[in-house]
Amino acid sequence: MYYQFAVLIQEHAAFGRLPYLFVLEDEGKDYHIIHDRVTRANLKKYRPQLTKPLVEMVFETEEYSDKSLKQRFTNKKISPREFIKKLDGEYVKKFIRPFIEKRIATIISIARDEGVRVYLRDSQVTVYRGKEIFIKSKPAGIAFNFEKLENGTRYFQTIRHNGKIINLTAKNGSILSNDPCWLLLQNKLYHFEESVDGKKLAIFFNKQFIQVPARLEKNFYSTFVKKCITNFPVHAEGFEIKEVDPEKKAALFFEMDFAGLPALALRFRYNDKYISPVNDQTKYVQLEKNAGYNFQVVFRDFDWENHITQILIKLGLSCKYENYYLPNSDAGEKYMLIGWLNSHAAELAKAGIEINQGFADISYFTGEINVKVSYTEKQDWFDVYAMAKFGDDFEIPMFKLRKYLLNDIREYKLPDGQIAILPEHWFKRYEDLVSFGEAHQKNIRVKKHHFPLVGPSIGGVIDMVINSGEIDISKATAGPIPQPTGLNARLRSYQDEGFQWLARMRKFKLGACLADDMGLGKTLQTLSILLKHFSEEKASGEQTAKTSSGQLDLFADAEIDINGKPSMVVMPASLIHNWENEIRKFAPSIKFINYTGTQRSDMVDKFTTTNLILTTYGVIRNDIQDLEEHEFDYVILDESQIIKNPASKIARAVNKLNCKHKITLSGTPIENSLIDLWSQMNFLNKGLLGDLSFFKRYFATPIERNNDAEKQEKLQLLIKPVILRRTKIQVEKELPELVEEFIYCEMSEGQSEFYLEEKSRIRNQVLAAIEDHGLKNSGVAMLQGLSKLRQVANHPKMVFPDYKHGSGKFNEIIRNLETLISEGHKVLMFSSYVKHLRLLEDYFLENDIGYSMLTGTTVKRGKIIKEFQEDKQKKVFLISMKAGGTGINLTQADYVFLLDPWWNPAVENQAVSRAHRIGQARHVFSYRFITLGTIEEKILNLQQKKSKLADIFIRSDTPLQKLSVENLRELID
Numbered sequence: 001m002y003y004q005f006a007v008l009i010q011e012h013a014a015f016g017r018l019p020y021l022f023v024l025e026d027e028g029k030d031y032h033i034i035h036d037r038v039t040r041a042n043l044k045k046y047r048p049q050l051t052k053p054l055v056e057m058v059f060e061t062e063e064y065s066d067k068s069l070k071q072r073f074t075n076k077k078i079s080p081r082e083f084i085k086k087l088d089g090e091y092v093k094k095f096i097r098p099f100i101e102k103r104i105a106t107i108i109s110i111a112r113d114e115g116v117r118v119y120l121r122d123s124q125v126t127v128y129r130g131k132e133i134f135i136k137s138k139p140a141g142i143a144f145n146f147e148k149l150e151n152g153t154r155y156f157q158t159i160r161h162n163g164k165i166i167n168l169t170a171k172n173g174s175i176l177s178n179d180p181c182w183l184l185l186q187n188k189l190y191h192f193e194e195s196v197d198g199k200k201l202a203i204f205f206n207k208q209f210i211q212v213p214a215r216l217e218k219n220f221y222s223t224f225v226k227k228c229i230t231n232f233p234v235h236a237e238g239f240e241i242k243e244v245d246p247e248k249k250a251a252l253f254f255e256m257d258f259a260g261l262p263a264l265a266l267r268f269r270y271n272d273k274y275i276s277p278v279n280d281q282t283k284y285v286q287l288e289k290n291a292g293y294n295f296q297v298v299f300r301d302f303d304w305e306n307h308i309t310q311i312l313i314k315l316g317l318s319c320k321y322e323n324y325y326l327p328n329s330d331a332g333e334k335y336m337l338i339g340w341l342n343s344h345a346a347e348l349a350k351a352g353i354e355i356n357q358g359f360a361d362i363s364y365f366t367g368e369i370n371v372k373v374s375y376t377e378k379q380d381w382f383d384v385y386a387m388a389k390f391g392d393d394f395e396i397p398m399f400k401l402r403k404y405l406l407n408d409i410r411e412y413k414l415p416d417g418q419i420a421i422l423p424e425h426w427f428k429r430y431e432d433l434v435s436f437g438e439a440h441q442k443n444i445r446v447k448k449h450h451f452p453l454v455g456p457s458i459g460g461v462i463d464m465v466i467n468s469g470e471i472d473i474s475k476a477t478a479g480p481i482p483q484p485t486g487l488n489a490r491l492r493s494y495q496d497e498g499f500q501w502l503a504r505m506r507k508f509k510l511g512a513c514l515a516d517d518m519g520l521g522k523t524l525q526t527l528s529i530l531l532k533h534f535s536e537e538k539a540s541g542e543q544t545a546k547t548s549s550g551q552l553d554l555f556a557d558a559e560i561d562i563n564g565k566p567s568m569v570v571m572p573a574s575l576i577h578n579w580e581n582e583i584r585k586f587a588p589s590i591k592f593i594n595y596t597g598t599q600r601s602d603m604v605d606k607f608t609t610t611n612l613i614l615t616t617y618g619v620i621r622n623d624i625q626d627l628e629e630h631e632f633d634y635v636i637l638d639e640s641q642i643i644k645n646p647a648s649k650i651a652r653a654v655n656k657l658n659c660k661h662k663i664t665l666s667g668t669p670i671e672n673s674l675i676d677l678w679s680q681m682n683f684l685n686k687g688l689l690g691d692l693s694f695f696k697r698y699f700a701t702p703i704e705r706n707n708d709a710e711k712q713e714k715l716q717l718l719i720k721p722v723i724l725r726r727t728k729i730q731v732e733k734e735l736p737e738l739v740e741e742f743i744y745c746e747m748s749e750g751q752s753e754f755y756l757e758e759k760s761r762i763r764n765q766v767l768a769a770i771e772d773h774g775l776k777n778s779g780v781a782m783l784q785g786l787s788k789l790r791q792v793a794n795h796p797k798m799v800f801p802d803y804k805h806g807s808g809k810f811n812e813i814i815r816n817l818e819t820l821i822s823e824g825h826k827v828l829m830f831s832s833y834v835k836h837l838r839l840l841e842d843y844f845l846e847n848d849i850g851y852s853m854l855t856g857t858t859v860k861r862g863k864i865i866k867e868f869q870e871d872k873q874k875k876v877f878l879i880s881m882k883a884g885g886t887g888i889n890l891t892q893a894d895y896v897f898l899l900d901p902w903w904n905p906a907v908e909n910q911a912v913s914r915a916h917r918i919g920q921a922r923h924v925f926s927y928r929f930i931t932l933g934t935i936e937e938k939i940l941n942l943q944q945k946k947s948k949l950a951d952i953f954i955r956s957d958t959p960l961q962k963l964s965v966e967n968l969r970e971l972i973d
Helices: 043-049 052-063 066-073 080-085 089-114 198-205 214-231 302-314 334-343 345-350 398-406 431-436 448-458 493-507 522-545 573-586 600-609 617-627 649-654 674-684 692-706 709-722 728-734 749-773 776-794 808-822 834-846 861-870 905-912 935-945 948-955 965-972
Strands: 002-012 016-026 031-037 117-120 126-128 132-135 141-149 152-161 164-167 174-178 181-185 188-191 210-213 234-237 241-243 248-256 262-270 273-275 283-287 295-299 317-321 324-327 353-357 369-377 381-390 394-397 411-413 419-421 438-440 443-447 512-514 567-571 592-594 612-616 631-638 658-665 738-745 827-831 851-854 876-880 895-898 924-931
Touching: 002 031, 002 089, 016 052, 016 089, 016 174, 043 052, 052 089, 066 080, 066 089, 089 117, 089 132, 089 174, 089 181, 117 132, 141 214, 152 198, 152 214, 174 198, 181 198, 210 214, 214 234, 214 283, 214 295, 248 302, 248 334, 262 302, 262 317, 262 334, 273 283, 302 317, 302 353, 324 334, 334 345, 334 419, 345 353, 381 398, 381 448, 394 398, 398 431, 431 443, 431 448, 443 448, 448 709, 493 512, 493 522, 493 658, 493 728, 512 522, 512 674, 512 709, 522 567, 522 573, 522 631, 522 658, 567 573, 567 617, 573 592, 573 612, 573 738, 573 808, 600 617, 612 617, 617 649, 649 674, 658 674, 674 692, 674 709, 692 709, 738 808, 749 776, 749 965, 776 808, 776 834, 776 935, 776 965, 808 827, 808 834, 808 895, 808 924, 827 834, 834 851, 834 876, 851 861, 895 905, 905 924, 924 935
Parallel strands: 002 117, 132 188, 141 234, 241 295, 248 353, 512 658, 567 612, 567 631, 592 612, 631 658, 738 924, 827 876, 827 895, 851 876, 895 924
Antiparallel strands: 002 016, 016 031, 031 126, 141 152, 152 164, 152 210, 174 181, 181 188, 248 262, 262 273, 262 324, 283 295, 317 324, 369 381, 381 394, 381 443, 411 419, 438 443
């Protein structure tokens, strides 16, 4: 006897036909004897002979056992039999049978794949071989058949298998599973490749066709028939189904996706029908209007659709979900998507891809956007033709977009009402163009000093005057300009470079800021360019003065600039004397006047007969109404940081002066904020940095608050051509080891009055003492009187603590010191008087300036000296002459201030040597501060004249013994 496993399909009273796994006995007859059913209970017995899929089949059959179904579909404590007895037929059809059919489909598939025979069981004991059911391995198809008659339409279904049409009627058909559909027809079991509704097939098991009356045909054809043609093969009689070649177009729909985010939805249009790529429909059907019940069928072109998809991918889109696409770098931001469409409009149009929008309230411009730029070079500016192009329809002058570009407004309304989104990169690229350019007709006029900043934004390579932040020397002269004749100095290399630079700046009519470190000769370089200019004017005047015979008129004044205009230097009052001395020393041929004092109005008539006018900021402030009526060639501001506050009366006044050329001199053009720089740059080259409100918004705030590196770079690019700065370290190879200079200080008004009173009183006291006691016995009175005058020349507060007015020298010391500190230098300050050092100490404490101090009472000198040498915050060393005479080495300082002249210059020289000595790697600058109109100036004059009195008084160890009354009078008168 032989046993085999087989699937028997048997009828269940409540649930219909159900398959189970059985064990059959095969005796070689035309039937099998049913030996046993394989269940979970006896699975262990048969498991060695069962494959894994067959074990799974057993578990699937157990899922629809009466007991399992009762447990799944009710919580009531009733028996399975009672549960089945109470079941409603509709409930079974709606809930239980679909659950069972999913298992049936799995069981049949396993039987087919495992080669297990299937039988229809109609006996309790045996199964006849003739009842075997054959499972077709290939899927069947379904076909719909329609026949249009005069009085209606007949409709029925057939199935297709292996090229044969199989009718459903009278073949004992049965649906074992509706979804997926397994159809038992006679002894064959079919499954389908399409999604087939088995219930609709069952209609035709006992019925040849369905008759649709004429009154229902319109709806029948437009819905059911159309749907059948779309999804299944259809055989039609009495009406036509024809395939057509459609117009194809791809489209990107700019719309909101399911999550409410902007995205690009790809759809394909066949004639007037849009189809999503994710739709698996292979064709679509259209019922022709006014043509009976004829249909047009359009098949999708999947090769073409794939080609379009690949184009989008190459352009940088990727499918995020379903048919929604986004740029690879975009998270779905609306402006970014519109920008992508604008950027790729030409490629999309070339590929035949339309752009549609799904926003009801607004229409965005999705065409190509670009900027067309050209330019024309003029003498002092460029006319830039910049036009924003929106497709082929609109051209908008770039300057009309200025408000949008400067205020980060992306949306611009085009003349046709569409909203164009200005490309994000325009805001950086053209910001400088519309910020610094000015509207001129349809052009933007850009001054040449703005071109280093604006040039890159228009993408042009221009042979421009300002190149990489430097003046193009080839455009100014054929070679270096010779130094002016009449200059009593030989310019060092860096000074000649400054002179050449100032000459080029004049050539290009650009204001120049000479910002060298203190002591490097800004005044000398300025005098050089003035002398060069005056000599050129003189030559021009001589040419004009020639007679008609061509000979020079002997009576013409060749020393006066006949056709020229005077130049003016504006400075702090304390610098007037220094400028006068520098002119006499280095450029004695320059005619100048000192336009200060109460009688200065009388000098106005001399303006036309002089080269240079020296005046002060205070005078300019007070006399601007008169001075603005005059024209000057140069206006030069020394210590130009004084106009750092653009709202000050002084700043407003100097900007009213009329001149051709401008120079500012300052070692510290920026003291507190970038507004300091703007004020000076606006004086030199009006508009270079825009107006003040623009400068604050565009440069000052981003740089000072946010340390904006890009704005810093742009600002440097703008000012670099008009600022020349050399530090002492940069040029120290050209410097002598020791540079000694004098700084002359004007007394303040209160100090001058006080000094004159004290001088008169002391003079009378000393002369009276000499008359009463003789010259030899009056030494103490003489020394006391002269010492008191020296202290008043420094600061009257040293003698009279209640003195309320200022000191000219003290102010000059502080002004120069702050310049050096801002440049990063260390300074030694020597004074004969500890009182003087204490006054400075008070100022340093109030203004948080780091300092060290050494006097005769100082203990731990070594510690103090080491702190100054090593502590970078210690900027100043206050030293009394006597304490600093020996035993110290202060090579960290490279500037020495001698605050008051000592009787013996050897002592001063010894003080300077504290910084300038072996081991000093820097060059040392020494400054002697001299108060004009005081005993200090007379002592200095004695030194310079090398007179007998100087020899007696300065170089003698016992000066008072060799001093005559006449000598003393000369000293204190």
